[in-house]
Amino acid sequence: MALQQIVQETVTGLGYDLVEIDRTVGGLLRITIDWPWQPGTEFFINVEDCEKVNRQLQFALEVDGVTYNRLEVSSPGIDRPLRNEQDFERFAGELIDITLKAPMGESAAGMVNPTRKKFRGTLERDATGHGWQIVWSDAPALKPGQKISKKRIPAPLHALGFMLDELREARLAPVVDFKGRKPKQEA
Structure with a gap:
């Protein structure tokens, strides 16, 4: 065998x-x-x-x-690979890292660099409910204790729709929180 x-x-x-x-x-x-x-x-x-x-x-x-x-x-660990539809269903709403097989190309003109293949964001169902999308913001990460100005304009959210066969790799983003797990936010 x-x-x-x-x-x-x-x-x-x-x-x-x-x-x-x-x-x-x-x-x-x-x-x-x-x-x-x-x-x-x-x-x-x-x-x-x-x-x-x-x-x-x-x-x-x-x-x-x-x-x-x-x-x-x-065990799969905190950076668990996502391999099939059931894994994506299970971890919808979580922060993930994806790598595309091919760069986005000219279809992404204006949104992101057309040669970009790696993304980190929240995994969600797309508008049709049949595909997947990753949603992210290019806002810089806050430093511990940093105050945010009330006048600051939030960075826009970006969304990238994809099919599972377009991915080279997908993993849960390794986020360590020493205060314990938090329940998923209900939409």
Whole structure:
């Protein structure tokens, strides 16, 4: 059996979702797992989950004769990759980073640099409800303790619509907040 199939069957058989498989030249086999998403619930992978999957994968890979030097099972982390429609649905309203396969070109004239391929903004459904868009502002980040003038004109918001097949990579933006998670803002 192929490595992808062995890992997929083992991980889903234990009740988890396979997020990513990474195999390095040095023999490291890195498996990233997550809980299946159910709207309205949010569970996080812990060390015991990774240990359980690691033990089961060791047996499955040994039976099928897959060679590796080290096996590493982990959670997706704060910069989780977004790979499919379900991931985008799950993280709508969150801050994400996207990289396009090709630059925007002349269609973006006036809005952004036509050679730009990387964007950071809030993930939203587009006006049709079938596609996706990223919304951002080019306002400079505020420094801690900086006061904002009441006369200051806010920077305009930009929106870029995209289809999933136009993306090279999409990830949650790694935002660290030591005061704890905040619930998503309802629209």
